[in-house]
Amino acid sequence: MLIFNNIVKNYEEPVLGPINLKIKNNSFVSIIGPSGSGKSTILRLASGLIKESSGLISYEDCVKPKMGFVFQDSTLLPWRTVIDNILLPLELTNKNISKPKDKSLMWLSRVGLDGKENSFPNELSGGQKMRVSIARAMIQGASLLLLDEPFSALDEVTRRKLEDDLLELWKVNNITVLFVTHSVTEAVYLSERVIVMSSSPGTVVEDVVIKRKVNNNFDQTEEFMSQVRYLSGILRQEGEGK
Amino acid sequence: MLIFNNIVKNYEEPVLGPINLKIKNNSFVSIIGPSGSGKSTILRLASGLIKESSGLISYEDCVKPKMGFVFQDSTLLPWRTVIDNILLPLELTNKNISKPKDKSLMWLSRVGLDGKENSFPNELSGGQKMRVSIARAMIQGASLLLLDEPFSALDEVTRRKLEDDLLELWKVNNITVLFVTHSVTEAVYLSERVIVMSSSPGTVVEDVVIKRKVNNNFDQTEEFMSQVRYLSGILRQEGEGK
Amino acid sequence: MRKYISFIAPTLTFLFLLILWECLVIYNKTPLYILPAPSDIALSLLLNYNDLLSSAFVTFKITILAFILASSLAISLAILFSQSRFVELSLYPIAVIFQVTPVVAIAPLILIWVGLDNAEFAILILATLVAFFPVLANTNLGIKSVNKNLHELFSLYGASRYQRLVKLQIPFALPFILTGMKTSIGLSLIGAVVAEFVAGSGTSTGLAWRIIEAGNRLDMAKLFAALILLVILGVFLFLLMSFLEKILLKRWHDSSTF
Amino acid sequence: MRKYISFIAPTLTFLFLLILWECLVIYNKTPLYILPAPSDIALSLLLNYNDLLSSAFVTFKITILAFILASSLAISLAILFSQSRFVELSLYPIAVIFQVTPVVAIAPLILIWVGLDNAEFAILILATLVAFFPVLANTNLGIKSVNKNLHELFSLYGASRYQRLVKLQIPFALPFILTGMKTSIGLSLIGAVVAEFVAGSGTSTGLAWRIIEAGNRLDMAKLFAALILLVILGVFLFLLMSFLEKILLKRWHDSSTF
Amino acid sequence: TEQSDDIVEENNLIKVVFATDWKAQAEQGGFYQALAAGLYTEKGLNVKIIQGNSNVNVPRLIASNTVEFGIGSNSFIPLNMAENKIPGKAIMAIFQKDPQIIMTHLSSNVESLEDMVGLPIMISDASIGAFWLWLKFKYGFDDSQIRKKTFSLAPFLSNKSSIQQGYLTSEPFLVEKETGLAPKIFLLSDYGYPSYGAMVLASQKIIDDQPMIVKKFVDASIEGWRQYIYEDPTLGNELIMIENTEMKEDILLQAIKKIRSYNLISNEISQGRNIGLMTEKKWNDFFTTMSRNGVYKKDLQWKNSFTLEFIEESN
Numbered sequence A, B: 001m002l003i004f005n006n007i008v009k010n011y012e013e014p015v016l017g018p019i020n021l022k023i024k025n026n027s028f029v030s031i032i033g034p035s036g037s038g039k040s041t042i043l044r045l046a047s048g049l050i051k052e053s054s055g056l057i058s059y060e061d062c063v064k065p066k067m068g069f070v071f072q073d074s075t076l077l078p079w080r081t082v083i084d085n086i087l088l089p090l091e092l093t094n095k096n097i098s099k100p101k102d103k104s105l106m107w108l109s110r111v112g113l114d115g116k117e118n119s120f121p122n123e124l125s126g127g128q129k130m131r132v133s134i135a136r137a138m139i140q141g142a143s144l145l146l147l148d149e150p151f152s153a154l155d156e157v158t159r160r161k162l163e164d165d166l167l168e169l170w171k172v173n174n175i176t177v178l179f180v181t182h183s184v185t186e187a188v189y190l191s192e193r194v195i196v197m198s199s200s201p202g203t204v205v206e207d208v209v210i211k212r213k214v215n216n217n218f219d220q221t222e223e224f225m226s227q228v229r230y231l232s233g234i235l236r237q238e239g240e241g242k
Numbered sequence C, D: 001m002r003k004y005i006s007f008i009a010p011t012l013t014f015l016f017l018l019i020l021w022e023c024l025v026i027y028n029k030t031p032l033y034i035l036p037a038p039s040d041i042a043l044s045l046l047l048n049y050n051d052l053l054s055s056a057f058v059t060f061k062i063t064i065l066a067f068i069l070a071s072s073l074a075i076s077l078a079i080l081f082s083q084s085r086f087v088e089l090s091l092y093p094i095a096v097i098f099q100v101t102p103v104v105a106i107a108p109l110i111l112i113w114v115g116l117d118n119a120e121f122a123i124l125i126l127a128t129l130v131a132f133f134p135v136l137a138n139t140n141l142g143i144k145s146v147n148k149n150l151h152e153l154f155s156l157y158g159a160s161r162y163q164r165l166v167k168l169q170i171p172f173a174l175p176f177i178l179t180g181m182k183t184s185i186g187l188s189l190i191g192a193v194v195a196e197f198v199a200g201s202g203t204s205t206g207l208a209w210r211i212i213e214a215g216n217r218l219d220m221a222k223l224f225a226a227l228i229l230l231v232i233l234g235v236f237l238f239l240l241m242s243f244l245e246k247i248l249l250k251r252w253h254d255s256s257t258f
Numbered sequence E: 001t002e003q004s005d006d007i008v009e010e011n012n013l014i015k016v017v018f019a020t021d022w023k024a025q026a027e028q029g030g031f032y033q034a035l036a037a038g039l040y041t042e043k044g045l046n047v048k049i050i051q052g053n054s055n056v057n058v059p060r061l062i063a064s065n066t067v068e069f070g071i072g073s074n075s076f077i078p079l080n081m082a083e084n085k086i087p088g089k090a091i092m093a094i095f096q097k098d099p100q101i102i103m104t105h106l107s108s109n110v111e112s113l114e115d116m117v118g119l120p121i122m123i124s125d126a127s128i129g130a131f132w133l134w135l136k137f138k139y140g141f142d143d144s145q146i147r148k149k150t151f152s153l154a155p156f157l158s159n160k161s162s163i164q165q166g167y168l169t170s171e172p173f174l175v176e177k178e179t180g181l182a183p184k185i186f187l188l189s190d191y192g193y194p195s196y197g198a199m200v201l202a203s204q205k206i207i208d209d210q211p212m213i214v215k216k217f218v219d220a221s222i223e224g225w226r227q228y229i230y231e232d233p234t235l236g237n238e239l240i241m242i243e244n245t246e247m248k249e250d251i252l253l254q255a256i257k258k259i260r261s262y263n264l265i266s267n268e269i270s271q272g273r274n275i276g277l278m279t280e281k282k283w284n285d286f287f288t289t290m291s292r293n294g295v296y297k298k299d300l301q302w303k304n305s306f307t308l309e310f311i312e313e314s315n
Ligand SMILES: Nc1ncnc2c1ncn2[C@@H]1O[C@H](COP(=O)(O)OP(=O)(O)OP(=O)(O)O)[C@@H](O)[C@H]1O
Pocket: A122, A123, A124, A125, A126, A127, A128, A153, A154, A155, B011, B012, B015, B033, B034, B035, B036, B037, B038, B039, B040, B041, B042, B072
């Protein structure tokens, strides 16, 4: 359980809050909202990278879970090859994983980058960098995944494949996913719960549990469509309200 | 007219080509394709930022048109405020525009960033940076716009608004637009012609003219849907063929 | 409190060091003529107040002039280098030559060249030679470190070389340049003193003059008083540069948290 | 052709300068005792081959030692600074003090301290003092310039200070450090020479000593031969550092196009 | 071994260190002669000569007991030591008159020291605190005339109107060798400059604790000088040229000749006797001249700057 209790974040002016949220363990929660509404800020607060201006963030058992974070801009070390970038979390957490190299090659292949392991970041396309960053977030088996628009630089085929991989991973491994996206369909398709933000300052305007009667081809169902329409409507109101 | 004649680009290995393309003046052409297929590379070749390994790129009348470029990663000068970043092209091309400040404020407002003119880039969210970058590309009234996934970091409302703004701009000003996206719907919705790339090395696998009987609410029509389905099918084949 | 720490911390260190020094000298009964205690030095500073301050001012003047000269020279040179790889390859070694030629060795030549009556000018030249290299090397690095993407942006808009320089390369290189200058300002001071040692004249009597004078008279307290003034001047100039850096880099650069 | 230009360009400049120098000396009939022609110097170099080379070697040795010492000291200090703002604020001014204290003035103290029999050690200390600051300032800048995003990445994975240092800060600062070292290596050489000037006893026989003695005896050709050796040494060391830089930064850094 | 233990037995020889003020040259020839000819060893001393340079501050080395003996270039130095209560004093004077000269080019129209008032003169750092003071009050020279003397003669040679200080035994020879013309020389002692040159200074510690060693050192040095100037300097010169590989024999020989012809270490009458001699009268002269002109306070214990106990006049 990750709890946001009256969280406010101010820079020169207030940008976020107050936010009250409870993210249950093993849930898959998406955050959508206009650009600049504070989605990234929420993830950074959740991970402890920035400090809240007021309020309290707490984890269940008061232990910070092991986190994987895909930043909005792929944050790769320019002096490391792709594979060494992916191995970084293992090095830093001193995790003794058997065959780390094999594991990272597996992830590299899952994000469709076989053969790029010895490239440097500046030799990759935008989407490729993002995919390396995704592989890196996945490799250490985090129990809380914070994903900031991980797929928005990807073409639809790759994206769909990675979405399904992510769902698979989530189901099998009992992890919690906090997923920022600006695609309503993606949010509805993937998550159990969608949080909609509005901006200036960012607050939660809607917080819905996604109803999902079938799992196969959920995105072809009317149930899916109606929820997408509902959320899009809210978003549109938000956007035009400004 | 922008002509790609047998263009090949190699780094250590071949990444693109051979490509043969003719982009008519005042046309709106989208490029879609898997991540890493060379879409960005094509834009950079077209703008002359990188040199082709072989082949010839030529412009009509052999004059390089005035270009606006939205890079895949918003390339802002970190020491300049938002407004000064937007004014940069005017400074560099020494264009004597009346009231440049007003014009840039107008663009800033069009991309939904009123009030952010004195922020520095590191104080902006990912989508906000991208929007500054869009405003910058627009301000000098280029006759060739090269847009590399300009809207992929944006929420759907902002995106839809900017898409319509772009179409408006294109229609009114007789400009040529080369538009990279990974959204098939976006490509079909916006463009007169869609080019589909495949990867390793990047080549053109499909080049279709978009049929558009109506203009209003085109994206609600079956004509629209069928073309989207057709292109998505090709893309899926490409993606799975790998 | 946090606001004043940047002032308190160094002051505390200084005080601590001074007290340690004083105690060691007293405890070991170190004679004055080997190492005077801070109190002796302070006394001498008070007694020779006038001499020393006016000398410090002379040295200060030359330092500032040399620093400005060296910085502008070095920045111009680095800019020239950035314009042509050939020029860079041809001239960088020459700059290295000037850096590694000891002032002591070329002082006679410079003196001949400017004439004995222009000893001050000779000092200025020598001090400049001592100080210019760090700025050159750092500006060079800064200009070369400019992000490829930003360069492409400028190419796209057909920026002229001049525009690229003043709107991209210089602003980007600024933190690098300023660090070079922070090294350089100390070297200017050193250069001004050393140059006065080797090429000075009796018409302008900077701190080197006082050091020699006190050394000749074996007046160690005064010698150290001059040295301390020199050091204070150095630290002052350094802080000045740090302050300038803070102002110039204010908001955007990651290193500007200083 | 392009490949060799980095070799041809400086060589051409040198040749050009040498020829110009020779012509000027011949044309102006400059007397030997003021400025010998390159040919005179070359001759003297040949005649005093043995002496000069062995002196150059002595200077070279001290330079390298001082350089290594200064670099490691400066890098360690900068690392220490990066660990605590308080330490940085307290100690940076001390580093500035050491930078601005002229070697000439502290040489006697150091000599007394290490003992006259250890003049070489005194020279080493002095040369190190001369050389350490640019590396310190640049390493400091480099470590501070580390991208905020990258820092966040490391925070996220709970990197220890040590890991952050060796896996993030040092690699990131590498280009900065190397530029500092490029300045520093020249200063080490200068420092070795100047320190020998001021603290060398009869037993040390580096290039400084050749320069003074040749100067005393008005053997300008030999003096310049020693200077030229010094300069060659300096340029050689600089090129060595540039080469090292090229290897270390190979692929990733924007500035590594050098 | 720790050198501040100053005296260490070694083959039954007592080790002492002697610091000169310059690289090995004829002006220190007698000491090298004594060393090379084994005169010190005969007296049971193991002398180590450390060559100095313009930056080595001999009084400080003596004060810190880093060395037992050292050279004091002129009479100001022992007085400065007394003024600052530095424990050490002059025990003998090699040059009875200071060989300091001022030189001009032969073509110069400067005819006397008075003519130099107002003209730029190249002066070394050390001299600013020495004979320059005398020139100032005697002729009205002013600090603004001072230009730094570098280690090179080139600035002098390149400008026919330049004036520079020098050492009687070295610069004139070099100038003549280079230009073919001997420079015009103004020997300060000819104008009444009352200083000794090249005194031997000893630390107070060794004077108090082991006067015998001091005496032995003085005696052997005197004999060394006698041999070097008035007999065969070969041994000394060979050692000098080993210690200072840049030194050449012609320079050494002409310097010896000059020392003899100018009677620098011993006057015409005594010709090799009374080397090292100092007299209270000459010290008194020097001090009164200087103190009268404000260089020293009148109450300075000037007698503390030297001791005559190790040298005696003979006839
Ligand atoms: N400097 C470089 N060195 C080597 N390979 C490069 C370099 N730049 C790009 N590439 C390769 O060229 C290919 C095409 O890159 P490009 O950026 O054009 O792809 P893209 O279609 O824009 O992909 P995306 O949708 O991910 O942005 C990629 O496989 C990439 O790895």
